[in-house]
Amino acid sequence: xxxxxxxxxxxxxxxxxxxxxxxxxxxxxxxxxxFSKIVNLFSIIGANMAACILIAFLHTAFVKWIxxxxxxxxxxxxxxxxxxxxxxxxxxxxxxxxxxxELFPGLVIPMLFYPSIAWFVINPIxxxx
Amino acid sequence: xxxxxxxxxxxxxxxxxxxTVFQSxxxxxxxxxxxxxxxxxxxxEFKGLKGSIxxxxxxxxxxxxxxxxxxxxxxTGNGMKNTHxxxxxxxxxxxxxxxxxxxxxxxxxxxxYEAKGTLNMHGVQxxxxxxxxxxxxxxxGSISVNRMDYNINTAEPNHxxxxxxxxxxxxxxx
Numbered sequence: 001x002x003x004x005x006x007x008x009x010x011x012x013x014x015x016x017x018x019x020x021x022x023x024x025x026x027x028x029x030x031x032x033x034x035f036s037k038i039v040n041l042f043s044i045i046g047a048n049m050a051a052c053i054l055i056a057f058l059h060t061a062f063v064k065w066i067x068x069x070x071x072x073x074x075x076x077x078x079x080x081x082x083x084x085x086x087x088x089x090x091x092x093x094x095x096x097x098x099x100x101x102e103l104f105p106g107l108v109i110p111m112l113f114y115p116s117i118a119w120f121v122i123n124p125i126x127x128x129x
Numbered sequence: 130x131x132x133x134x135x136x137x138x139x140x141x142x143x144x145x146x147x148x149t150v151f152q153s154x155x156x157x158x159x160x161x162x163x164x165x166x167x168x169x170x171x172x173x174e175f176k177g178l179k180g181s182i183x184x185x186x187x188x189x190x191x192x193x194x195x196x197x198x199x200x201x202x203x204x205t206g207n208g209m210k211n212t213h214x215x216x217x218x219x220x221x222x223x224x225x226x227x228x229x230x231x232x233x234x235x236x237x238x239x240x241x242y243e244a245k246g247t248l249n250m251h252g253v254q255x256x257x258x259x260x261x262x263x264x265x266x267x268x269x270g271s272i273s274v275n276r277m278d279y280n281i282n283t284a285e286p287n288h289x290x291x292x293x294x295x296x297x298x299x300x301x302x303x
Contacts, residue, residue: 090209091207091209092207093206093207093210094206094207096165096173096174096204096206098206101204101205101206101208101211102208102211103208104208105208105209
């Protein structure tokens with residue numbers, strides 16, 4: 001069971017990473033900001049892969065423990081968790097040598113939803129297997 | 130008459146030379162300065178330091194600081210806190226765009242120097258004493274500022290720190 005979720009998570013992580021890298025490049029170019037010490041290629045890939053693997057664990061747990069309406073509860077939980085994570089970039093204090101901290105939430109908040117979006121996008125492929 | 134002319138000229142040159150001796154040394158503020166404040170929460174720094182620094186350790190009477198920082202340059206490391214700090218409720222950067230310090234007297238003390246002068250912040254002028262050192266073309270000083278003395282969000286005395294420790298380090302060039 002977890003093998004399917006694991007594959008699902010890995011592919012979702014790759015897709016979320018690609019989306020995150022593209023978005024960060026566009027955002028940083030448009031705003032002429034530099035958050036490369038915090039948000040860079042490696043941190044984006046690492047965070048998205050880790051998030052999607054966690055989602056895979058979460059899905060496996062839901063399938064195992066919640067027998068009825070599993071997908072509904074799982075999707076709801078994942079969406080709520082993604083929203084709740086907004087508090088992190090809003091409240092975080094960046095090092096003082098990083099300019100324009102006002103632009104940081106705008107960079108990170110959309111990226112918080114990429115793992116769950118990527119998971120949902122490819123979900124039909126795995127749910128039909 | 131000619132003899133008197135030379136005497137007056139000599140006296141004039143003497144006094145004019147004396148004024149050149151009393152002149153202090155003007156310094157330019159280097160870009161690598163730092164003005165950091167720490168109240169636990171919040172803490173951060175200011176940029177936008179401008180003004181004139183005339184300082185000669187051998188001629189403190191002619192030495193003078195007249196400097197200011199831009200309130201809008203405050204950086205706490207958090208965008209939301211920066212916006213709040215600049216708002217009308219706190220520093221009101223729009224109405225009071227500058228925090229300035231003008232010295233009246235600089236004296237030598239055991240630990241270095243003391244600049245007595247006026248700190249103008251949030252529309253309130255208050256006499257303060259700024260202890261500092263001057264070594265290798267770097268001014269280093271530290272003061273504590275109580276925001277309540279400057280009518281900054283007095284309605285919420287327990288919201289954030291009241292007393293901020295301000296550490297100033299200003300490298301200068303001639």
